[in-house]
Amino acid sequence: xxxxxxxxxxxxxxxxxxxxxxxxxxxxxxxxxxxxxxxxxxxxxxxxxxxxxxxxxxxxxxxxxxxxxxxxxxxxxxxxxxxxxxxxxxxxxxxxxxxxxxxxxxxxxxxxxxxxxxxxxxxxxxxxxxxxxxxxxxxxxxxxxxxxxxxxxxxxxxxxxxxxxxxxxxxxxxxxxxxxxxxxxxxxxxxxxxxxxxxxxxxxxxxxxxxxxxxxxxxxxxxxxxxxxxxxxxxxxxxxxxxxxxxxxxxxxxxxxxxxxxxxxxxxxxxxxxxxxxxxxxxxxxxxxxxxxxxxxxxxxxxxxxxxxxxxxxxxxxxxxxxxxxxxxxxxxxxxxxxxxxxxxxxxxxxxxxxxxxxxxxxxxxxxxxxxxxxxxxxxxxxxxxxxxxxxxxxxxxxxxxxxxxxxxxxxxxxxxxxxxxxxxxxxxxxxxxxxxxxxxxxxxxxxxxxxxxx
Amino acid sequence: xxxxxxxxxxxxxxxxxxxxxxxxxxxxxxxxxxxxxxxxxxxxxxxxxxxxxxxxxxxxxxxxxxxxxxxxxxxxxxxxxxxxxxxxxxxxxxxxxxxxxxxxxxxxxxxxxxxxxxxxxxxxxxxxxxxxxxxxxxxxxxxxxxxxxxxxxxxxxxxxxxxxxxxxxxxxxxxxxxxxxxxxxxxxxxxxxxxxxxxxxxxxxxxxxxxxxxxxxxxxxxxxxxxxxxxxxxxxxxxxxxxxxxxxxxxxxxxxxxxxxxxxxxxxxxxxxxxxxxxxxxxxxxxxxxxxxxxxxxxxxxxxxxxxxxxxxxxxxxxxxxxxxxxxx
Numbered sequence: 180x181x182x183x184x185x186x187x188x189x190x191x192x193x194x195x196x197x198x199x200x201x202x203x204x205x206x207x208x209x210x211x212x213x214x215x216x217x218x219x220x221x222x223x224x225x226x227x228x229x230x231x232x233x234x235x236x237x238x239x240x241x242x243x244x245x246x247x248x249x250x251x252x253x254x255x256x257x258x259x260x261x262x263x264x265x266x267x268x269x270x271x272x273x274x275x276x277x278x279x280x281x282x283x284x285x286x287x288x289x290x291x292x293x294x295x296x297x298x299x300x301x302x303x304x305x306x307x308x309x310x311x312x313x314x315x316x317x318x319x320x321x322x323x324x325x326x327x328x329x330x331x332x333x334x335x336x337x338x339x340x341x342x343x344x345x346x347x348x349x350x351x352x353x354x355x356x357x358x359x360x361x362x363x364x365x366x367x368x369x370x371x372x373x374x375x376x377x378x379x380x381x382x383x384x385x386x387x388x389x390x391x392x393x394x395x396x397x398x399x400x401x402x403x404x405x406x407x408x409x410x411x412x413x414x415x416x417x418x419x420x421x422x423x424x425x426x427x428x429x430x431x432x433x434x435x436x437x438x439x440x441x442x443x444x445x446x447x448x449x450x451x452x453x454x455x456x457x458x459x460x461x462x463x464x465x466x467x468x469x470x471x472x473x474x475x476x477x478x479x480x481x482x483x484x485x486x487x488x489x490x491x492x493x494x495x496x497x498x499x500x501x502x503x504x505x506x507x508x509x510x511x512x513x514x515x516x517x518x519x520x521x522x523x524x525x526x527x528x529x530x531x532x533x534x535x536x537x538x539x540x541x542x543x544x545x546x547x548x549x550x551x552x553x554x555x556x557x558x559x560x561x562x563x564x565x566x567x568x569x570x571x572x573x574x575x576x577x578x579x580x581x582x583x584x585x586x587x588x589x590x591x592x593x594x595x596x597x598x599x600x601x602x603x604x605x606x607x608x609x610x611x612x613x614x615x616x617x618x619x620x621x622x623x624x625x626x627x628x629x630x631x632x633x634x
Numbered sequence: 635x636x637x638x639x640x641x642x643x644x645x646x647x648x649x650x651x652x653x654x655x656x657x658x659x660x661x662x663x664x665x666x667x668x669x670x671x672x673x674x675x676x677x678x679x680x681x682x683x684x685x686x687x688x689x690x691x692x693x694x695x696x697x698x699x700x701x702x703x704x705x706x707x708x709x710x711x712x713x714x715x716x717x718x719x720x721x722x723x724x725x726x727x728x729x730x731x732x733x734x735x736x737x738x739x740x741x742x743x744x745x746x747x748x749x750x751x752x753x754x755x756x757x758x759x760x761x762x763x764x765x766x767x768x769x770x771x772x773x774x775x776x777x778x779x780x781x782x783x784x785x786x787x788x789x790x791x792x793x794x795x796x797x798x799x800x801x802x803x804x805x806x807x808x809x810x811x812x813x814x815x816x817x818x819x820x821x822x823x824x825x826x827x828x829x830x831x832x833x834x835x836x837x838x839x840x841x842x843x844x845x846x847x848x849x850x851x852x853x854x855x856x857x858x859x860x861x862x863x864x865x866x867x868x869x870x871x872x873x874x875x876x877x878x879x880x881x882x883x884x885x886x887x888x889x890x891x892x893x894x895x896x897x898x899x900x901x902x903x904x905x906x907x908x909x910x911x912x913x914x915x916x917x918x919x920x921x922x923x924x925x926x927x928x929x930x931x932x933x934x935x936x937x938x939x940x941x942x943x944x945x946x947x948x949x950x951x952x953x954x955x956x957x958x959x960x961x962x963x
Contacts, residue, residue, distance in 0.1 A: 280768030282843070529752050529767055552755045612757030619762050 192397055192422035195432040198569040199424040200602045202523065204398055208362045208482050208489040213370055215493050216506055218290055222265050222497030223275050224250065225285040228536040229326040230333045231257030236286055242269045247296035247473050250286050253324070259334045259537075260324035261286075264475040264495035266294035278519050278536070280529040288497070300470040307377050309384055309468070316385040316468055323467035324537075325474050328459030329353055329364075329428060330520060332538040335460055339385045341449065348452035350383055350391040351437055352461055354406075355421065355428040357396060358521025361541045363478040364458050366491045368395070368402040371462055372409050378461030379416060381468050386454055391416045393458070394437050396423045425523060426600035430455045432569050444596050459540075479535055481507040483514070483544030494535050501531040503542050515550030518543040523601050553610040564603035564613055570596050574603035578613045581620030586627055589620045595628070597621060671724060672696050678720045679710060684788050686711045686811030705729045712789075712809040735810035735825040737791075737803045742838040742899065743776040744798030748850040764819035772849030775841040777801070777822055786817035805832065805902075827880040832902045835883055835890060839897045842873040847895055854897040860889035 227233035234251035244250060244263040251261035267290045274282035295301060311319065321336040341347055352375075356364040368375060379391050393410070395403050397420045410416045419437050426432055431442045433455060440451040448455055456464075459477065466472040475496055482489040487508025494503065500519070504510050510517070510531075518525035519539055564574035572593055580589040597617050604614040676696040687710050689695040699708055705727055710717050715731045722729035748771045754763055760782035768774030779799040784792045791807035792814060794800070801814075801823075814823045826834055839846070839854040846853035856874030863869075868882035869889060878889070878898070890900045 276768075279766070281774050526766070527752075551753075612762075615757035615759070615762045618765070619757075619759065622765065 192420055193436050194422040194424045195427060195435040195569060197435075197571050198567045198602060199426065199432075200567050200605055201424055202359050202605065204423070205359045205482075205484065206362050206365070206398065207360065207484070207486075208480050208491055209365055209399075211362070211366070211490045213366050213478055213491045213493050216495070216498065216502065218265060218293060218495065219498045219502050221267075221270065221287060221289045221499075222495060223285045223287045223499070223532075223534045224261060224264065224497035225275070225277050225283055225534065225536060226251045226261055227283060228261065228332060228496070228538065229259045230331065231255070231259070233284070234258060234261045236272050236284070238263075238269050238272070238286065240269055240271055243267070244269060244288060245294050245296045247299050247475060249324075249473075250288075253321070253334075257334055257337055259326050260322060260473070262324055262473040262475050263288060264497050265290045267291040276530050276533060278526060278528050278533045278539075285534070299472045301472075305373050305377070306469040307373070307380075309377070309381055311381075311384075311468060313385045313387060316381055316464075319468045319471075320385075320464060323463070323473040325460060325463045325467055326537050327457055328463060328477060328537065328540070329457035330524065330538055330540055332536075335456065335464070338454055338456065339382070341386065341454075345449045346452060347386045347388050347449065347454050348390065349438065349454075350379070350386055350388050351433055351448075351453055351455040352379055352382075352391060352393040352458055353428055353430075353433055353455055354393050354395040354399075354402065354458040355433060356399070357423070357425045357428040358523055358525075358540070359425075360482045360543050361480045361521045362482075363480045363491055363540055365399050365402055367462055367478055368399070368458055369405055372405050374465045375458050375461045376406075376409055376413070376416070377469060378463070378465035381464050382454075382456055382461060383415065388454075389415045392437050393418045394421050394427075394433050395419070396421050396427060398423045426569055426598065426602065429569065429598050429600060431598065444593055474537060477535070477537065477539070479503060479539055480541035480543075482541060483511065483546070484549075485511040485513055485546050486544055487511070496537060497534045499532050499534055500528065500542055503535065504531065504544065510544060511546070513546045513548070514544045515547030516545045518545060523605065524599065552612075555611055556609045558609055558611055561608060563606045563608065567602040567606045569600060569602060570598060572597060574613045574617060575611075577620055578611060578616045581616040581623070584623075586620065586623050590624045590627070594620045594624050669700050672700050674724050675699050675721050678713075678717060678724060680712045680717065682712050682788065682809075682811075684712060684809070684811040684813065686809060686813070700725065711735065711811055734828040736805055736808050736828045736832075736834075737810060737814055737823050738826040738834070738836050738838075738901075739777070739801055739803060739823055740836065740838050740840050741775075741777040741800060741820075741822045742852045742897065743771065743773055743850040744795075744800055744852075746798070747852045748773055748776060760817075761819045769820075773841055773846070773853065775820060775822075775839075775843075776850060778820065782817045782819070783814035783823055786813040788813060829880070829902075830885065833885055833900070834880060834902070835885060835887065835898060835900045836878055836880070837876045837897055838899045840875065842875050844874050846874070852896050854893075855895060857894060859892045859894065860898060863888045863892045 226236055232254045234253050236251045238244060238250045245266045246263060248263045249260050250263045253260045265288055267288050270287045270289050272286050275285040277283045317336050317339050325335040326332040327335060354364055354368050383391050393406055403418055403420050407418045410418055421427055421436050427436055430448055434440055434442060434448055434453050438453060442448055442451055463474050476493055478491055479494045480491050481503045490507055492503060516527050519528050519542060520526060521541055522543055525543060558575055568574055577589055577592055577594050601614050607613055676693055679692040679696060681692050683691040687695045689698055699721055702708060709732055714734055718729050750770050751772050752770050754770045756762060758780050760778045760780045763778045763780060769776060769778050777800050781794045783801050784794055789807050789809055791804045792801050795802050810825050815825060822840060826836055837854050841853045846855055854876050856871055858871045860876050861869040861871045866882050866884050868879045870877045887900050890898045
């Protein structure tokens with residue numbers, strides 16, 4: 180009966196229509212205030228922390244750098260500047276292991292003191308008056324190297340440059356944080372609400388839109404309340420509580436949930452008059468535009484069911500993951516896997532020396548007993564993957580097509596529309612490696628499409 | 635009665651004749667002119683449709699052969715020189731003999747030499763594993779060991795060795811069709827000149843890192859000893875990695891002896907001094923039957939062991955000079 184009532188009450192809240200799952204939330208660190216992590220001894224800053232072209236290093240070995248100094252310049256439109264997150268001396272510009280286990284070019288800096296570049300406002304005062312013009316805002320965001328902090332790390336200035344002929348009606352702010360365990364955005368909304376709000380206004384000005392909606396899942400009722408109070412007197416900005424459902428944080432799902440519009444296959448949110456930015460990005464935009472502070476730190480949740488002190492830390496980019504796990508009480512003995520990101524879309528890391536990057540939203544330590552996949556058995560054609568797919572695809576079919584290398588058919592079946600949320604793999608009673616193969620298919624089909632466009 | 639029968643037969647015959655005439659005209663009008671040599675060339679080809687020649691199947695290759703003025707760029711790796719001479723005979727053209735090639739696995743990081751640092755339990759596909767991360771050992775260049783090359787082989791010329799975790803090429807069955815080479819996401823497999831008496835020397839490592847032995851005891855460390863030793867300029871060291879030019883190599887085996895990490899493999903050589911005639915060409919005889927593959931593996935191990943002991947001896951001998959390398963190890 181209670182469940183039934185819950186269902187009715189729950190369904191009165193908005194959410195996306197197709198598919199979705201609801202894994203155990205496990206927001207262990209939801210009540211832990213954001214702490215500043217002490218400065219590490221050294222940092223390793225990869226030059227490719229965003230989607231698009233890697234930045235080009237502009238410092239050399241033995242150069243002295245200050246906090247906020249540009250150490251790698253963006254190359255091309257879809258790229259982002261990289262700034263030094265610490266002050267000290269560059270020890271090497273060489274390949275270093277990154278979260279993927281492959282070696283990529285990175286800049287290592289030995290930390291000395293905490294000397295900041297001039298012109299960065301480090302005070303905590305709220306600066307709410309926006310004096311910059313839209314062009315100036317875009318310029319500042321480009322210079323500050325801001326990328327989407329929700330995890331996709333798409334350069335933000337690109338999203339703010341609306342092509343001619345397209346009209347943006349509404350700005351959506353993504354405060355969903357649908358990944359289990361993660362609480363970084365949640366804490367940010369609670370503690371830095373006013374700053375986030377100014378950030379949203381800046382984004383609205385840059386896009387020249389009158390309306391903004393902050394989408395928040397109802398498992399963060401305190402954040403909803405806090406932002407509702409803050410936006411009470413703001414005409415254009417409203418808070419939209421959403422029913423907790425994974426993957427609501429996906430751009431297309433959030434648009435469907437808040438606006439009831441569907442982004443066409445292969446299209447962008449712009450096609451339905453919306454632009455989506457994460458709350459973390461809004462905060463970074465506030466700091467960049469109002470305080471002149473580039474993106475050199477972010478909030479990272481360090482968590483796991485057997486972690487001693489699950490917490491949220493404000494971390495300088497490039498800090499080794501090891502520092503974070505140590506701050507949280509060390510890696511628990513029963514740990515079987517350490518994941519960068521959330522349990523659904525995160526990636527296991529092979530080495531604790533890898534650095535925190537702009538896209539690292541959390542470090543999750545999973546106990547050995549939960550860290551392995553079940554044995555794969557035959558597909559029983561139950562169709563659960565089809566039911567939960569938020570994009571309306573047929574994951575079992577895409578799996579087979581990728582396995583059998585029928586890439587043209589996979590393209591017809593819209594493999595490129597997959598958002599890689601992993602709901603299908605999560606739900607599969609046979610533990611089929613569905614997403615693994617869909618990803619393979621996506622990369623192969625993507626290559627084929629690129630080849631075709633070249634011709 | 636009889637007139638009805640007669641009428642039926644006549645009318646049907648007339649109809650048949652008219653249809654035949656139409657068919658004849660149409661067939662002539664839409665006749666596809668085809669070079670009769672295509673058929674002949676196709677018959678000469680091995681009909682495996684493996685794509686090793688770069689064309690989608692033997693028919694397409696036959697058409698390309700017939701259409702080409704110069705045959706020097708076209709080669710059927712499966713049929714080899716014999717087939718190509720036959721083709722040249724049919725087409726009345728001259729063709730140069732080409733050295734036969736064979737696939738070699740340029741990684742010797744077996745379980746023993748390369749410790750696992752993590753566990754991968756995702757989909758059993760090398761490409762998927764490689765796109766996710768560097769692999770379950772510290773070496774991001776090495777073999778992932780999930781056998782995509784074996785699956786890609788149309789000639790049953792490869793198998794995964796359960797003891798080493800590495801793929802093994804059965805030389806006699808390998809046609810150098812390139813399928814395994816393109817299947818490998820780490821680019822470990824390479825086509826190599828088969829060499830005189832099937833003997834060849836190659837660096838079984840593609841790791842370009844400094845201090846590669848941290849993660850694999852048989853990795854090439856780019857110490858250049860082999861290049862210094864080689865009198866024929868066949869060894870090139872670049873990016874901390876040695877590469878032996880199979881065309882220049884005179885198979886003297888000096889580089890094999892000086893390699894401190896046993897990263898250079900010499901295959902199908904007779905044992906150096908004693909016991910002539912034994913295991914002279916082990917792969918040739920033993921690889922025919924799949925059941926005897928373990929024998930083949932033994933032979934390989936023997937070669938490796940031999941090289942290992944040799945190198946050890948050498949290190950002992952040159953201990954003073956070798957200090958630098960020991961440090962880098």
